[in-house]
Amino acid sequence: xxxxxxxxxxxxxxxxxxxxxxxxxxxxxxxxxxxxxxxxxxxxxxxxxxxxxxxxxxxxxxxxxxxxxxxxxxxxxxxxxxxxxxxxxxxxxxxxxxxxxxxxxxxxxxxxxxxxxxxxxxxxxxxxxxxxxxxxxxxxxxxxxxxxxxxxxxxxxxxxxxxxxxxxxxxxxxxxxxxxxxxxxxxxxxxxxxxxxxxxxxxxxxxxxxxxxxxxxxxxxxxxxxxxxxxxxxxxxxxxxxxxxxxxxxxxxxxxxxxxxxxxxxxxxxxxxxxxxxxxxxxxxxxxxxxxxxxxxxxxxxxxxxxxxxxxxxxxxxxxxxxxxxxxxxxxxxxxxxxxxxxxxxxxxxxxxxxxxxxxxxxxxxxxxxxxxxxxxxxxxxxx
Numbered sequence: 001x002x003x004x005x006x007x008x009x010x011x012x013x014x015x016x017x018x019x020x021x022x023x024x025x026x027x028x029x030x031x032x033x034x035x036x037x038x039x040x041x042x043x044x045x046x047x048x049x050x051x052x053x054x055x056x057x058x059x060x061x062x063x064x065x066x067x068x069x070x071x072x073x074x075x076x077x078x079x080x081x082x083x084x085x086x087x088x089x090x091x092x093x094x095x096x097x098x099x100x101x102x103x104x105x106x107x108x109x110x111x112x113x114x115x116x117x118x119x120x121x122x123x124x125x126x127x128x129x130x131x132x133x134x135x136x137x138x139x140x141x142x143x144x145x146x147x148x149x150x151x152x153x154x155x156x157x158x159x160x161x162x163x164x165x166x167x168x169x170x171x172x173x174x175x176x177x178x179x180x181x182x183x184x185x186x187x188x189x190x191x192x193x194x195x196x197x198x199x200x201x202x203x204x205x206x207x208x209x210x211x212x213x214x215x216x217x218x219x220x221x222x223x224x225x226x227x228x229x230x231x232x233x234x235x236x237x238x239x240x241x242x243x244x245x246x247x248x249x250x251x252x253x254x255x256x257x258x259x260x261x262x263x264x265x266x267x268x269x270x271x272x273x274x275x276x277x278x279x280x281x282x283x284x285x286x287x288x289x290x291x292x293x294x295x296x297x298x299x300x301x302x303x304x305x306x307x308x309x310x311x312x313x314x315x316x317x318x319x320x321x322x323x324x325x326x327x328x329x330x331x332x333x334x335x336x337x338x339x340x341x342x343x344x345x346x347x348x349x350x351x352x353x354x355x356x357x358x359x360x361x362x363x364x365x366x367x368x369x370x371x372x373x374x375x376x377x378x379x380x381x382x383x384x
Contacts, residue, residue: 001118002055003125009033009051016060020112023279026101027108030254032065038247041102045242046071050097052125054118062113064122065101066129068139070094074242076105076322077145077165077339082352086140091345093140097130100145103242105167105322106284107337110147111154119151123158127342141343148338155340161353163339164363166370168325168332170307170318178311181304184331192329192375196304203300208271210305211263215256223249226261226273229289248275262305264290264297274301276309282317283310303330325370334370336363 009017014029021027032041041047047067054062071094072079086093099110111119130142144155156162178184185193213222227245234241252259258279264272272290276283288302303320310318320327328334341356343349 024108025258034250062118074103096141107146144340152338160340160342165337168327169335172316189377199296213261215252215259233289285320
């Protein structure tokens with residue numbers, strides 16, 4: 001088995017990479033290429049690729065997306081407090097080595113390999129890179145964000161510390177799925193389904209209707225409308241957008257079947273839009289924006305239309321993005337997420353390990369409390 005580290009996925013053939021990625025759209029060669037070629041994830045923006053690959057007989061057998069980072073933006077697992085602690089102790093936290101999908105809090109494979117032995121080799125190689133440093137510059141740590149749980153456990157066995165988080169996901173009814181949106185609402189408590197019906201009716205009464213668009217349906221005007229809305233959302237939160245128009249256009253052309261834009265229109269004019277990515281079984285909600293404030297438009301465009309799309313197309317899961325307790329009342333349930341961490345400095349590692357133990361207990365209690373507040377009814381005799 002030969003190990004190679006590359007600074008660009010373009011050095012690897014797309015078919016070979018995609019054979020490892022499977023049906024995860026965020027791991028596809030086209031997705032990484034769009035990020036890098038559009039300049040969104042690059043050395044200039046603090047995302048320097050260091051992809052580890054495993055080869056045998058000239059055939060790609062394994063890979064791990066890695067980035068050398070000099071900041072913690074765009075990660076969704078927050079370690080700013082750790083960086084501040086390093087700075088106060090006169091140590092450098094950056095650069096660090098990160099395995100993640102840039103700007104995407106999406107759980108999925110981070111060890112693209114079939115066997116436990118190959119995955120262990122990927123982990124040990126990443127750890128060795130941190131121990132050795134990069135071109136004479138030392139690294140503080142290795143982090144892996146949103147891996148599958150079994151991968152997180154394999155990393156734990158390799159000496160990394162695990163951290164838990166919480167997201168809110170919508171799940172279709174197992175087996176035959178919901179027949180329609182009202183069928184889905186029928187399983188919720190009376191007060192919750194009444195509120196959702198009221199929210200949807202307010203938007204409908206304003207004469208707003210929706211279109212579901214794939215990448216193939218997008219033209220220049222629609223992309224320009226979307227990017228204006230996307231940028232406006234970041235302006236409203238006093239932050240800078242991570243992605244640009246070129247990235248979205250590239251993605252729309254290279255992965256059109258994986259793109260879903262939910263367009264809100266009034267009098268045939270677009271007023272809001274939600275950008276989603278999907279495969280045959282999961283819809284991933286990513287970005288939202290609007291040109292004006294309309295009560296209830298965010299929930300309808302980002303959640304209710306997306307749930308309806310899943311029901312109509314038989315998708316089993318909708319990941320609505322990071323955070324958001326407000327999703328619970330709208331049919332999303334808490335799901336545990338994972339990350340793994342290894343720090344060179346032993347004293348900091350011990351302190352952070354102790355913190356993570358306490359944090360995990362808090363997360364456990366938080367999830368239990370959320371589950372007790374689930375919106376689905378236990379008494380099936382409630383009025384419709």
